[in-house]
Amino acid sequence: MPEETTSIDYVMEKASGPHFSGLRSPIAAAAASSAFTDANAPHQPFVIGVSGGTASGKTTVCDMIIQQLHDHRVVLVNQDSFYRGLTTEELKHVHEYNFDHPDAFDTDQLLDCVEKLKSGQPVQVPIYDFKLHRRSSDSFRQVNASDVIILEGILVFHDQRVRNLMNMKIFVDADADVRLARRIRRDTVERGRDVNSVLEQYAKFVKPAFDDFVLPSKKYADVIIPRGGDNHVAIDLIVQHIHTKLGEHDLCKIYPNVYVIQSTFQIRGMHTLIRDRDISKHDFVFYSDRLIRLVVEHGLGHLPFTEKQVITPTASVYTGVDFCKKLCGVSIIRSGESMENALRACCKGIKIGKILIHRDGDDGKQLIYEKLPKDISERHVLLLDPVLGTGNSASHAIELLLGKGVPESHIIFLNLISAPEGIHCVCKRFPSLKIVTSEIDVALNEEFRVIPGMGEFGDRYFGTDD
Numbered sequence: 245m246p247e248e249t250t251s252i253d254y255v256m257e258k259a260s261g262p263h264f265s266g267l268r269s270p271i272a273a274a275a276a277s278s279a280f281t282d283a284n285a286p287h288q289p290f291v292i293g294v295s296g297g298t299a300s301g302k303t304t305v306c307d308m309i310i311q312q313l314h315d316h317r318v319v320l321v322n323q324d325s326f327y328r329g330l331t332t333e334e335l336k337h338v339h340e341y342n343f344d345h346p347d348a349f350d351t352d353q354l355l356d357c358v359e360k361l362k363s364g365q366p367v368q369v370p371i372y373d374f375k376l377h378r379r380s381s382d383s384f385r386q387v388n389a390s391d392v393i394i395l396e397g398i399l400v401f402h403d404q405r406v407r408n409l410m411n412m413k414i415f416v417d418a419d420a421d422v423r424l425a426r427r428i429r430r431d432t433v434e435r436g437r438d439v440n441s442v443l444e445q446y447a448k449f450v451k452p453a454f455d456d457f458v459l460p461s462k463k464y465a466d467v468i469i470p471r472g473g474d475n476h477v478a479i480d481l482i483v484q485h486i487h488t489k490l491g492e493h494d495l496c497k498i499y500p501n502v503y504v505i506q507s508t509f510q511i512r513g514m515h516t517l518i519r520d521r522d523i524s525k526h527d528f529v530f531y532s533d534r535l536i537r538l539v540v541e542h543g544l545g546h547l548p549f550t551e552k553q554v555i556t557p558t559a560s561v562y563t564g565v566d567f568c569k570k571l572c573g574v575s576i577i578r579s580g581e582s583m584e585n586a587l588r589a590c591c592k593g594i595k596i597g598k599i600l601i602h603r604d605g606d607d608g609k610q611l612i613y614e615k616l617p618k619d620i621s622e623r624h625v626l627l628l629d630p631v632l633g634t635g636n637s638a639s640h641a642i643e644l645l646l647g648k649g650v651p652e653s654h655i656i657f658l659n660l661i662s663a664p665e666g667i668h669c670v671c672k673r674f675p676s677l678k679i680v681t682s683e684i685d686v687a688l689n690e691e692f693r694v695i696p697g698m699g700e701f702g703d704r705y706f707g708t709d710d
């Protein structure tokens with residue numbers, strides 16, 4: 245189980261070259277720095293509860309989920325670790341002790357641990373010895389905050405406070421005879437018990453507690469998996485759902501008009517290349533172009549479509565859609581111009597306007613050049629700029645478009661990377677506009693560069709970085 249694996253080890257690169265242009269007023273700078281806290285706040289991990297009767301296959305299901313979520317950091321917390329540990333007196337009558345009752349667990353401690361993990365803090369999980377029925381007094385397992393926390397155990401759905409921390413509850417179902425057979429094998433082989441004592445414990449405590457506590461908690465499950473770990477279809481569906489949830493950046497939940505194109509290894513591979521400061525200029529341009537093409541195609545998918553029917557060569561009717569005709573591109577000079585070819589390659593003969601926003605020295609004086617289609621107010625506008633940093637350049641460009649009569653909801657801003665500060669800035673001011681990006685980065689640094697970012701995009705793309 246990957247206890248502390250790191251899915252993405254970003255290289256914190258310092259971009260080369262001065263950041264000479266773009267409007268970075270003191271107000272925007274203050275807004276950007278106030279967003280620092282937001283941007284640096286840890287993402288809320290996705291908490292999955294996995295319950296089910298003894299030996300139902302919970303461990304197998306958890307292992308399979310962890311394995312299939314290999315590109316995310318996952319930690320497993322077992323409810324068993326929170327067994328209270330028996331007192332000397334209780335140890336003398338261990339056969340009378342009910343290990344299947346909710347009171348056998350220190351649920352407050354479990355709750356505290358999961359709350360801490362959920363808020364991004366590391367925790368020390370106790371280590372429980374099944375043979376001695378005791379906790380190790382001097383050693384703990386350090387569990388670090390992660391993207392996904394799996395909480396597994398027979399009674400993890402029993403306490404409402406614990407249930408409330410879960411984003412997804414899975415109940416692993418297996419026939420009682422199958423579970424008993426597995427339990428006998430496991431307890432005799434792994435836990436040093438004899439068959440008679442296992443059967444005695446099962447009849448006296450395990451089965452009654454299953455009926456009284458475990459089975460009634462099944463109703464809280466979102467998903468019930470029959471046949472446990474053998475049920476590959478159910479596990480695939482669960483993992484797909486978790487992937488979708490994890491793929492949703494927190495900012496996409498706050499601003500429904502922000503769209504991050506579905507992350508795949510292919511896309512991350514291209515990002516890895518263009519973010520690498522040692523990549524050749526040729527490769528930087530090549531892989532940027534490929535990513536830009538994907539963003540443009542995705543952005544076009546947000547335009548309105550009308551239904552259209554065509555007759556196919558088999559003389560059948562195919563009911564499809566017709567692309568939106570009234571559209572144009574607008575690039576923010578100069579980096580935005582790098583996106584024009586991809587737009588032209590997708591939309592033959594598309595009109596492309598230009599806007600130049602430039603900071604002249606440190607006095608914040610703005611020089612703006614614009615050349616836009618005359619009927620732009622009747623068009624949907626694909627606004628092009630590969631980097632959304634503070635959001636200043638984009639905001640000024642959008643203001644200009646609105647001033648020309650373009651409805652806010654007709655603007656789709658396409659970029660390769662967005663800083664959270666820029667998303668806050670643009671989405672708060674222009675809530676009806678759509679942003680399509682390929683990745684949302686961590687934050688801006690003090691120089692308003694995107695971190696981890698890819699440095700000065702324009703300089704790298706147009707070769708003025710040396």
Ligand SMILES: Nc1nc2c(ncn2[C@@H]2O[C@H](COP(=O)(O)OP(=O)(O)OP(=O)(O)O)[C@@H](O)[C@H]2O)c(=O)[nH]1
Pocket residue numbers: 296297298299300301302303304324327343344373374375376377378397398445450
């Ligand atoms: N005798 C004895 N039984 C214990 C002790 N601690 C826990 N148990 C038993 O351990 C069980 C909880 O673990 P299970 O859910 O069966 O284990 P698991 O490995 O998660 O099961 P699956 O992964 O679903 O196969 C309870 O039914 C308890 O009866 C102990 O110290 N002594």
Ligand SMILES: O=P(O)(O)OC[C@H]1O[C@H](OP(=O)(O)OP(=O)(O)O)[C@H](O)[C@@H]1O
Pocket residue numbers: 263264265266267576577578579580629630631632633634635636637638666692700701702703
């Ligand atoms: O959101 P912001 O903080 O405004 O930053 C983003 C702007 O910065 C970059 O341009 P830059 O000013 O480096 O000019 P360039 O395109 O000529 O390289 C980028 O292309 C954006 O236009």
Ligand SMILES: O=c1cc[nH]c(=O)[nH]1
Pocket residue numbers: 259631632633692693694695697698699700701702
């Ligand atoms: O990091 C940044 C910020 C703005 N513009 C860029 O090209 N890079």
